[in-house]
Amino acid sequence: GENVEQHPSTLSVQEGDSAVIKCTYSDSASNYFPWYKQELGKGPQLIIDIRSNVGEKKDQRIAVTLNKTAKHFSLHITETQPEDSAVYFCAASYNNNDMRFGAGTRLTVKP
Amino acid sequence: EAQVTQNPRYLITVTGKKLTVTCSQNMNHEYMSWYRQDPGLGLRQIYYSMNVEVTDKGDVPEGYKVSRKEKRNFPLILESPSPNQTSLYFCASSLAGGSIVDHQPQHFGDGTRLSIL
Numbered sequence: 001g002e003n004v005e006q007h008p009s010t011l012s013v014q015e016g017d018s019a020v021i022k023c024t025y026s027d028s029a030s031n032y033f034p035w036y037k038q039e040l041g042k043g044p045q046l047i048i049d050i051r052s053n054v055g056e057k058k059d060q061r062i063a064v065t066l067n068k069t070a071k072h073f074s075l076h077i078t079e080t081q082p083e084d085s086a087v088y089f090c091a092a093s094y095n096n097n098d099m100r101f102g103a104g105t106r107l108t109v110k111p
Numbered sequence: 112e113a114q115v116t117q118n119p120r121y122l123i124t125v126t127g128k129k130l131t132v133t134c135s136q137n138m139n140h141e142y143m144s145w146y147r148q149d150p151g152l153g154l155r156q157i158y159y160s161m162n163v164e165v166t167d168k169g170d171v172p173e174g175y176k177v178s179r180k181e182k183r184n185f186p187l188i189l190e191s192p193s194p195n196q197t198s199l200y201f202c203a204s205s206l207a208g209g210s211i212v213d214h215q216p217q218h219f220g221d222g223t224r225l226s227i228l
Contacts, residue, residue: 042221
């Protein structure tokens with residue numbers, strides 16, 4: 001089955017800097033890669049997703065890149081703000097039944 | 112407001128005392144799922160349901176039961192809870208998944224923190 005590894009487990013950046021979180025997956029059949037943001041006391045919320053037929057997707061300050069050959073994908077947050085502080089999860093799946101999540105990255109943005 | 116609602120949000124109980132965590136969604140989603148979240152392990156799927164009366168095991172189903180009698184509800188049942196089931200639980204729902212070309216994002220509830228003593 002699919003195995004997703006996520007790095008780093010914690011990340012601290014200065015407000016205004018960029019943050020990058022990386023994930024690798026094992027199953028070459030995976031074709032859907034969502035990213036979730038989890039704030040304290042809340043459930044994960046989808047912030048961006050990418051399908052295997054594209055290599056990059058951007059939504060304002062966040063972007064995701066996918067390298068199918070190397071089986072890794074990354075989340076990029078530019079111009080970070082304190083409200084970006086949260087735990088971020090990557091996931092990979094072939095269909096909704098087998099979605100596998102990374103272990104999470106705790107991002108802290110210092111004002 | 113579109114949402115997934117879990118109850119209770121917090122529960123402390125004792126080993127062996129049956130409990131049920133309810134999950135309800137108001138988005139008419141076919142697919143529903145339960146996950147547990149443990150430090151360093153991310154989210155692991157317990158059970159999922161593709162539609163009414165259709166349920167299947169995820170990665171960590173031991174010690175859990177589910178039912179899907181109605182489209183909106185997907186309760187998680189711990190018949191005889193044990194301390195290793197102490198965790199943070201999330202219910203999620205989405206429009207029909209299972210298609211290689213039609214992934215739908217999952218919407219999560221706010222979680223239920225269970226402590227089994």
